[in-house]
Amino acid sequence: MPEKPASDLVRIRLHPQGSTLEVRRGTPLQEVLFAYGVEFPCGGHGRCRGCRVRVLSGDVPWTPEEEQILSRAELADGWRLACRSRASVDVTLEIRQWEAAILADHSSFKFRPGEGLGIAVDLGTTTLAAQLLDLASGDVLAVRTGLNPQAAYGSDVMSRIQYALSPGGQPRLEKLIRGGIDDLIGGLITAAGGGREVRDVVVVGNTVMHHLFCGIDIAPLAHYPFEPARDGLEIMESGSLEWKIPGRPPVRFLPCLGGFVGSDILAGIIASGMHESAELVALIDLGTNGEIVLGNRERMLCASTAAGPAFEGARIRMGMQATTGAISAVAVSGTSHDYRVLGGGPARGICGSGLVDAVAAGLKLGTIRPNGRFAEGLKEWTLAPGVGLYQSDIRELQLAKAAIAAATHLLLLRWQADRAEVRRVYLAGAFGNYVDRASARRIGLIDFPLHIVEPSGNTALLGAKMALCNSDSTDDFSDLRGRIRHVPLAADPLFEDSFVDCMGFPEPDAQGKL
Numbered sequence: 001m002p003e004k005p006a007s008d009l010v011r012i013r014l015h016p017q018g019s020t021l022e023v024r025r026g027t028p029l030q031e032v033l034f035a036y037g038v039e040f041p042c043g044g045h046g047r048c049r050g051c052r053v054r055v056l057s058g059d060v061p062w063t064p065e066e067e068q069i070l071s072r073a074e075l076a077d078g079w080r081l082a083c084r085s086r087a088s089v090d091v092t093l094e095i096r097q098w099e100a101a102i103l104a105d106h107s108s109f110k111f112r113p114g115e116g117l118g119i120a121v122d123l124g125t126t127t128l129a130a131q132l133l134d135l136a137s138g139d140v141l142a143v144r145t146g147l148n149p150q151a152a153y154g155s156d157v158m159s160r161i162q163y164a165l166s167p168g169g170q171p172r173l174e175k176l177i178r179g180g181i182d183d184l185i186g187g188l189i190t191a192a193g194g195g196r197e198v199r200d201v202v203v204v205g206n207t208v209m210h211h212l213f214c215g216i217d218i219a220p221l222a223h224y225p226f227e228p229a230r231d232g233l234e235i236m237e238s239g240s241l242e243w244k245i246p247g248r249p250p251v252r253f254l255p256c257l258g259g260f261v262g263s264d265i266l267a268g269i270i271a272s273g274m275h276e277s278a279e280l281v282a283l284i285d286l287g288t289n290g291e292i293v294l295g296n297r298e299r300m301l302c303a304s305t306a307a308g309p310a311f312e313g314a315r316i317r318m319g320m321q322a323t324t325g326a327i328s329a330v331a332v333s334g335t336s337h338d339y340r341v342l343g344g345g346p347a348r349g350i351c352g353s354g355l356v357d358a359v360a361a362g363l364k365l366g367t368i369r370p371n372g373r374f375a376e377g378l379k380e381w382t383l384a385p386g387v388g389l390y391q392s393d394i395r396e397l398q399l400a401k402a403a404i405a406a407a408t409h410l411l412l413l414r415w416q417a418d419r420a421e422v423r424r425v426y427l428a429g430a431f432g433n434y435v436d437r438a439s440a441r442r443i444g445l446i447d448f449p450l451h452i453v454e455p456s457g458n459t460a461l462l463g464a465k466m467a468l469c470n471s472d473s474t475d476d477f478s479d480l481r482g483r484i485r486h487v488p489l490a491a492d493p494l495f496e497d498s499f500v501d502c503m504g505f506p507e508p509d510a511q512g513k514l
């Protein structure tokens with residue numbers, strides 16, 4: 001093929017990263033910027049503002065759709081939606097998102113010594129984490145993390161399903177995720193020096209990721225009763241995935257638990273040990289899709305609920321991931337507030353943990369009322385120079401926390417247990433790890449005494465490693481799955497009532513107690 005003439009190419013310089021990309025003139029920015037940390041929370045439909053970038057030099061004309069979602073002042077200041085823009089001339093873009101720190105796992109765990117190497121993968125909707133293990137010693141030899149490349153087509157599972165249902169969508173998403181994990185595995189093997197055979201690969205993820213990785217028709221998850229077509233253990237040949245792993249090991253995607261509750265939660269149960277607990281305990285994974293498990297070694301109930309992306313700082317007006325420049329903590333200081341910015345320097349936005357803190361602080365200061373409205377006359381609460389909290393942000397957080405609180409309430413009802421009978425609450429996932437427990441309690445997100453709430457890190461990855469080291473390739477976890485019942489929440493009138501009840505924020509009594 002003849003080489004394209006140079007005039008067909010344009011340069012995109014990225015600030016502050018300093019990278020320069022050369023792309024075909026007219027390339028949609030969405031095609032190239034995701035790999036550099038720009039997120040597309042609504043899947044590129046021009047609805048959420050989450051993909052904003054600022055044109056520092058060069059010309060990117062704005063579209064009528066952008067006029068609907070960005071203010072005149074923002075457009076004049078160079079802000080554009082990356083999902084609506086193309087590179088037609090050389091440009092310099094400021095991208096607000098930096099590479100996020102992704103939670104891996106370094107806990108010690110019990111294991112049965114084996115031979116060779118093994119790989120555990122946590123396939124999250126937003127992030128990927130993989131570890132290479134020596135199966136004889138249980139030592140972690142290498143770690144690789146990255147963003148799920150599918151996220152260019154939506155930040156939550158519903159927008160991912162929507163894209164998968166478009167012509168050619170599902171095979172494209174399948175190819176992207178298999179390629180993304182292959183890259184991580186390649187990095188693991190290189191880091192460990194190669195040469196040794198890999199015996200087993202275990203992957204865990206939610207039900208949508210399970211379907212999109214394994215090539216199972218996603219359509220049944222798009223409509224009521226949202227039941228998966230197939231949700232058991234899937235075993236594939238690494239060669240059939242076009243992965244070149246020494247030893248050509250089998251790849252096991254662990255089974256789901258029902259509905260949208262996937263093997264990441266099965267792994268969380270294994271990691272927390274709740275399946276061996278004599279006491280009633282709960283596991284709560286706070287993400288765009290919140291999952292809750294309640295139970296003990298006899299029986300467990302699990303449910304999932306669409307919490308929306310507020311905990312990840314998405315769909316928040318000045319929301320961003322927990323990276324450099326994000327306000328990650330807010331605390332009351334006298335009659336005002338104090339805040340902390342990740343990485344120091346000026347605040348650029350607010351991440352999920354900062355949002356929960358800000359609303360908790362606003363409630364204490366009286367800036368925000370228990371019904372979620374700002375105090376009289378306030379339209380925006382300035383948290384830091386250039387970063388404000390808006391009414392719509394509080395609303396997004398109310399929706400997210402009400403979904404989790406109502407799901408927890410419903411599982412307690414179904415179990416016929418009182419909240420006080422719960423002895424421990426494991427908070428799984430990155431947000432659960434970083435959120436301030438007192439603030440989470442103040443807004444009614446986690447309504448349990450602080451001393452029983454335990455941030456538990458990446459339980460999905462830890463559980464995947466435990467499965468890698470303690471189960472064989474045919475183990476379908478039928479004994480454990482037989483003790484877990486999935487409780488569907490969609491269209492359950494009790495859930496809907498409880499959701500409405502949980503929308504407000506708890507009001508302290510006369511002594512200031514919640």
Ligand code: FES
Nearest residue numbers: 046047048049083
């Ligand atoms: S507005 Fe561009 S991804 Fe949502």
